[in-house]
Amino acid sequence: MSLAFAPAGAAALPLYIVDADGLADWLSDRPAAEQAWIKGAGFEAKLGEVCLLPGADGAPAGAVLGRGTAQTRARSRFGxxxxxxxxxxxxxxxxxDLSPDDLEEAALGWLLEGYRFDRYAKLPAPKARLVAPDGIDAARLEAIAxxxxxxxxxxxxxxxxxxPDELEEAFLALARRFGAQSSVIRGDDLLAQNFPMIHAVGRASARxxxxxxxRWGHEGPMVTLVGKGVCFDTGGLDIKPSASMGLMKKDMGGAAAVLGLAQMIMALGLRLRLxxxxxxxxxxxxxxxMRPQDILTSRKGLTVEINNTDAEGRLVLADALxxxxxxDPDLLVSMATLTGAARVALGPDLAPFYTDDDDVAQALGTAAARVRDPVWRMPFWTPYETMIEPGIADLDNAPKGGFAGSITAALFLRRFVRNPRYTHFDxxxxQPSDAPARAPGGVGQGARALLEMLPKVAGL
Known part of the structure; x- marks a missing residue:
């Protein structure tokens, strides 16, 4: 699996990128034999469509790649x-003749198309390599990939x-690679150091x-990333049905996302304290x-009534937050595969985020659009605060009724943070189905948008 561009200066065949609407004009400037070949192949320049151009010796002399129409491009990222x-x-x-942003999307998409999860089975990967186009920051895109x-x-x-053991190993390996300082608090030491809700959620496991x-970096603004690392979620005593448990290996997706983002930040040497x-x-x-209706006292001192042991992610995040x-970092971000309600609202492709800071929200929206990492602002809707207050304790981890589940989860997390620039991603x-640059399986969301917006928001 190669996620790098071909060496600079390598001999390369031309790959002509042509819009469907401009195909006729483009063809009119090509040699007659080439026009006949492309028309005979039925090439229409649909998005992602490829037509090889034959050379005199029968080997490919180049290729044409369709860019589709504006409408089809709007419906498919990394086409x-x-x-x-x-x-x-x-x-x-x-x-x-792509714009800089479109060119960057095309180049990064090419790299990501080469991803294969081949730990357990050998999978064929693309053998075509791309010379880094002029005008892009190749090293940055390779670090992102x-x-x-x-x-x-x-x-x-x-x-x-x-x-948890293996996630810790991956975490420490990343820290060692970039010379970061690291520490781990395990088991009953969590109680001794006042992380009672992390302990309560994980104590029933043999792991x-x-x-x-x-920690990494010694100067610049401080950016803190918190990721939900529930390595498997049975639901606890409120056990999930088998259909809901099938994808729970991904319940540490927030941890995976912040580690991927941390690697990007460190590899690029951003001037910040991470x-x-x-x-x-x-x-x-x-x-x-832990049992339904148990009451836990959090690190912050707030009491939490457990009305569903399957709403555990917000508990571990609360102590970490x-x-x-x-x-009091300059920017505090949490990322978590937290609620099914977020999927119902926005589907699998669009990542909702919550923040009270309008500057952060605007910067994120602009950055996400530029790097094709779609996010959508959702409200910390304060009138719903009463929904997470059970009366018998300060907070309810699973409000009844089923309304606004993603919002109430975000409001729960906000109770543990004073920082006005706190931003939460649900x-x-x-990736449930095959898509350009996104094979089915685990996928990052929000990290590229955050990386892009950091210079503006963190004052880098």
């Missing part, structure tokens, strides 16, 4: 990425090989709960599992 899988082995160079691949690998790995903590916090647990069932907030972390 040109399919060329990486459809072209034969060789080195290719784009011949295009590598970070995305880390996220996907972590999510795709089943819980048998990606429990001890823990809090992973990484902290990454991951509560890593398995929500299992045993005699010491309380710790993060004690330092991601899905999974």
């Amino acid at each position: 040109l990425a399919r060329a990486a899988s459809r072209l034969p082995a060789g080195t290719w160079a784009m011949v295009h 590598a970070g995305e691949a880390l996220t996907r690998d972590l999510i795709n790995t089943p819980a048998s090989d990606m429990g 001890a709960p823990r809090l992973l903590d990484m 902290r990454v916090l991951i509560p890593a647990v398995e929500n299992a069932i045993a005699g010491n599992a 309380a710790l993060a907030d004690e330092e 991601i899905y972390g999974w």
